[in-house]
Amino acid sequence: MVLLNMRLSCCTWNREMSNRMEFDQxxxxxxxxxxxxxxxxNANNSYEDESVASKVGDxxxxxxxxxxxxxxNASGSFFSQWSMVKxxxxxxxxxxxxxxxxxxxVMKEKFAKLxxxxxxxxxxxxxxxxLALSNAITNLAxxxxxxxxxxxxxxxxxxNKWRREMDWLLSPTNYMVQLVPAKQCGPDxxxxxxxxxxxxxxxxLNLPALQKLDSMLLxxxxxxxxxxxxxxxxxxxxxxxxxxxxxxxxxxxxxGLSDGQRKKLLTQAKLVLQxxxxxxxxxxxxxxxxxxxxxxxxxxxxxxxxxLGEDLYRILNRGSxxxxxxxxxxxxxxxxxALDAINRLExxxxxxxxxxxxxxxxxxxARTSWSCKDHVAELDKIELLISRAESLAQEIxxxxxxxxxxxxxxxxxxxxxxxxxxxxxxxxxVLGNLAFSILTxxxxxxxxxxxxxxxxxxxxxxxxGPGSWIYLD
Amino acid sequence: MVLLNMRLSCCTWNREMSNRMEFDQxxxxxxxxxxxxxxxxNANNSYEDESVASKVGDxxxxxxxxxxxxxxNASGSFFSQWSMVKxxxxxxxxxxxxxxxxxxxVMKEKFAKLxxxxxxxxxxxxxxxxLALSNAITNLAxxxxxxxxxxxxxxxxxxNKWRREMDWLLSPTNYMVQLVPAKQCGPDxxxxxxxxxxxxxxxxLNLPALQKLDSMLLxxxxxxxxxxxxxxxxxxxxxxxxxxxxxxxxxxxxxGLSDGQRKKLLTQAKLVLQxxxxxxxxxxxxxxxxxxxxxxxxxxxxxxxxxLGEDLYRILNRGSxxxxxxxxxxxxxxxxxALDAINRLExxxxxxxxxxxxxxxxxxxARTSWSCKDHVAELDKIELLISRAESLAQEIxxxxxxxxxxxxxxxxxxxxxxxxxxxxxxxxxVLGNLAFSILTxxxxxxxxxxxxxxxxxxxxxxxxGPGSWIYLD
Numbered sequence: 001m002v003l004l005n006m007r008l009s010c011c012t013w014n015r016e017m018s019n020r021m022e023f024d025q026x027x028x029x030x031x032x033x034x035x036x037x038x039x040x041x042n043a044n045n046s047y048e049d050e051s052v053a054s055k056v057g058d059x060x061x062x063x064x065x066x067x068x069x070x071x072x073n074a075s076g077s078f079f080s081q082w083s084m085v086k087x088x089x090x091x092x093x094x095x096x097x098x099x100x101x102x103x104x105x106v107m108k109e110k111f112a113k114l115x116x117x118x119x120x121x122x123x124x125x126x127x128x129x130x131l132a133l134s135n136a137i138t139n140l141a142x143x144x145x146x147x148x149x150x151x152x153x154x155x156x157x158x159x160n161k162w163r164r165e166m167d168w169l170l171s172p173t174n175y176m177v178q179l180v181p182a183k184q185c186g187p188d189x190x191x192x193x194x195x196x197x198x199x200x201x202x203x204x205l206n207l208p209a210l211q212k213l214d215s216m217l218l219x220x221x222x223x224x225x226x227x228x229x230x231x232x233x234x235x236x237x238x239x240x241x242x243x244x245x246x247x248x249x250x251x252x253x254x255x256g257l258s259d260g261q262r263k264k265l266l267t268q269a270k271l272v273l274q275x276x277x278x279x280x281x282x283x284x285x286x287x288x289x290x291x292x293x294x295x296x297x298x299x300x301x302x303x304x305x306x307x308l309g310e311d312l313y314r315i316l317n318r319g320s321x322x323x324x325x326x327x328x329x330x331x332x333x334x335x336x337x338a339l340d341a342i343n344r345l346e347x348x349x350x351x352x353x354x355x356x357x358x359x360x361x362x363x364x365x366a367r368t369s370w371s372c373k374d375h376v377a378e379l380d381k382i383e384l385l386i387s388r389a390e391s392l393a394q395e396i397x398x399x400x401x402x403x404x405x406x407x408x409x410x411x412x413x414x415x416x417x418x419x420x421x422x423x424x425x426x427x428x429x430v431l432g433n434l435a436f437s438i439l440t441x442x443x444x445x446x447x448x449x450x451x452x453x454x455x456x457x458x459x460x461x462x463x464x465g466p467g468s469w470i471y472l473d
Numbered sequence: 474m475v476l477l478n479m480r481l482s483c484c485t486w487n488r489e490m491s492n493r494m495e496f497d498q499x500x501x502x503x504x505x506x507x508x509x510x511x512x513x514x515n516a517n518n519s520y521e522d523e524s525v526a527s528k529v530g531d532x533x534x535x536x537x538x539x540x541x542x543x544x545x546n547a548s549g550s551f552f553s554q555w556s557m558v559k560x561x562x563x564x565x566x567x568x569x570x571x572x573x574x575x576x577x578x579v580m581k582e583k584f585a586k587l588x589x590x591x592x593x594x595x596x597x598x599x600x601x602x603x604l605a606l607s608n609a610i611t612n613l614a615x616x617x618x619x620x621x622x623x624x625x626x627x628x629x630x631x632x633n634k635w636r637r638e639m640d641w642l643l644s645p646t647n648y649m650v651q652l653v654p655a656k657q658c659g660p661d662x663x664x665x666x667x668x669x670x671x672x673x674x675x676x677x678l679n680l681p682a683l684q685k686l687d688s689m690l691l692x693x694x695x696x697x698x699x700x701x702x703x704x705x706x707x708x709x710x711x712x713x714x715x716x717x718x719x720x721x722x723x724x725x726x727x728x729g730l731s732d733g734q735r736k737k738l739l740t741q742a743k744l745v746l747q748x749x750x751x752x753x754x755x756x757x758x759x760x761x762x763x764x765x766x767x768x769x770x771x772x773x774x775x776x777x778x779x780x781l782g783e784d785l786y787r788i789l790n791r792g793s794x795x796x797x798x799x800x801x802x803x804x805x806x807x808x809x810x811a812l813d814a815i816n817r818l819e820x821x822x823x824x825x826x827x828x829x830x831x832x833x834x835x836x837x838x839a840r841t842s843w844s845c846k847d848h849v850a851e852l853d854k855i856e857l858l859i860s861r862a863e864s865l866a867q868e869i870x871x872x873x874x875x876x877x878x879x880x881x882x883x884x885x886x887x888x889x890x891x892x893x894x895x896x897x898x899x900x901x902x903v904l905g906n907l908a909f910s911i912l913t914x915x916x917x918x919x920x921x922x923x924x925x926x927x928x929x930x931x932x933x934x935x936x937x938g939p940g941s942w943i944y945l946d
Contacts, residue, residue: 104577104580107577107580107581108580108584108641108644109644109647109648111580111581111584111587111588111644112644112645112647112648113645113648114584114588115584115587115588115602115605115606115645115892116602116645116648116649116892117602120648120649120650121649121650121651121673122649122673122676122891122892122893122894123602123603123645123649123890123891123892123893124890124891124892125890126602126890126892129588129589129590129599129602132588133588168581171581171582171584171585172585172586172588172589174582174585175582175585175586175589175593176589176593176594176595177593177594178594200594200595203595417597417598417599418595418597419588419589419595419597419599420595421595
């Protein structure tokens, strides 16, 4: 069993945005959405010695690195590429012509309610359009995918609803522009500098990537036909036979799955894991860009120690222990305690960074009372604490990859005014959740497979959730 | 020449909303939108001794008062009536089936931009949905009607655009509800009180009325066919012949219009004047309901005298002079000075009312230092000043019926959060402006008619603007 470099890539969430889509590319290349699909597929193919007869995998016969990455071309070309791909009906094949008249009414109702900000009394207490859009994306995903208890193709009706309504909810991004300087030839032959409108950087970078991930997830579900596993509906079984008897239970043939089916499932799991990480990395990067609302930053404790509490503060200050040791010392009992620890760490990091910023801008009142030497030592200590707190938080996130939203993130979303941030955050979040659900369901199947055939190679991946897939052999 | 009771009705702008639509009905009846059209038409017919061959007038052959007013029925019935009329394709004949696919894109773009609050960089600096909708209605009216330099039917293309896009902009009101208590029979025969959703009161009362006024204005324009007057396009005339030579100039036959044409024009003017007043009264009532934003009320002078300035304060305090005398004493030179006077009066009224409210709630700091007698005298004086300021403001409004928006109103609109208020305010404002333009154009024609035939009965109405129409004989 080898620890894949995926785990490393999982730690790169705080790299700069343009590097976000890299998984196993040399760091001097900037990868765009264009290379994303083939890159993820190539990453998968390289784990296998033989070609895998997966529907999705077949679409990427070459694994030359140059086919994975578009070069770091000029922004003008980026833009035209983006426009082109957005119109590419093959990849994102929602077509206006398919819209029925009744859909127009649904669309009008949807938009009208968004404008009311979910306040049906008239919008006086409505939320901002940014939050309304974010909630609408969350709710749409909930309606279409639900808890996703079964691995099977999404019914056409649901798939159409998802694509149609996401198209509406994403539509504000089509009208977002930023003005960038460009050169133009004047009538007298002189070159003049003008401002030209261009798609907003973060929208242009993330949205096509997310749409690609979206398509890939739906394709993965679509490929779940003629499977050897099936589902037993909850109602037909006696109570007590299963812990969650009311849910569909996976069934595999006596003696386990065939080798072909196992390989296909493993390939799908690896693909979906990459999608999960990509979506999560977009989500984390956009959340970092979103400002902490002033009302919240005003009430956060100004001292890092106060935010952390005794235990966490002691652990962070305990000499040279590694992130892993610190995490073990915390002895987290549940997701809740993990979330609480991360919330405290983030509040402390915020307070410390604020202190450093205050010092850098010369506003710190402490400056006058400290001796210079003490002062430098204090700042060094704060920087060390920030770095240790960040690695501890990262370690906790790796151990609990599907934690609920963190306090500061929830506040950022609920108070955000930027529509693009809201849309990208929500879209990447629901895609990440969908990928996580698919991984969990594949985990269910492999668990069932191992029960039927204890020698199954699925044994190492039989616990649900992406955590187990990081160690894929 | 008789002073019509229209002038009186013009002063009723601060009556309670439910009475708003009355013009010449006994005050114990509450009139709904249902009676509005026939009522306005009846009011017109009663000025004429003979039946007028106007297309619109013909539609109301009876002038029995009972046909004008629906009775003050229960709110449940109000609601069903409202729903019914909203679906009445004859009155508001925008049909979804007529929507083309390209319209769907236009609609999506419109809504997406509304959600961005006119901030194409991404909505972070966007205005509230309420203001975005208000501005969109204003801009749509500007695009469709423009300055309305000619009396002629609106081209179908523009009419369709107006109806289609107004339907989108009004759509949030379809999803506004308020919960009202209602009785329901429980399964055990007991009557239980439940809350049922109902259309919001102000929406339910005003929106169908405004849609009726809208239809009537478009019908009036539609009836401007086979006219004896015509327009000379600006380009064909030599500069200097007319003050505004670049605009279409009305032309009447040598010797003036025929009697039939004159009567038709007069009837239309009276109808449009009533529509103007109805729209203005809805607009003023909704503006009264909209709160003054806190940021503005905080910075308004706390003293009425300070708001008024020396001149206005002296005039208000000058003994027993009437509103008319006070207005003459002001010797207003222009619309600007009239607007300035009204702004000052409104700020002073606000400050005084605030003082009275403070006293009533026992918060006034002055209470401790004044003797009780002085105090009562002071409050009486303030109440007198408020009443005089209100009648002076009303007098100025009558003399300048088409003043630009007042400062406090602009602030209310720009800071309003309530989508229903914003929509009703903007819709009634643009309808009022359209009616005013039509009246002005009819005034242009009658001026031209009087030039061609000095004995024309149009002579008394030959100055443009509704001011002159108030004295219609």
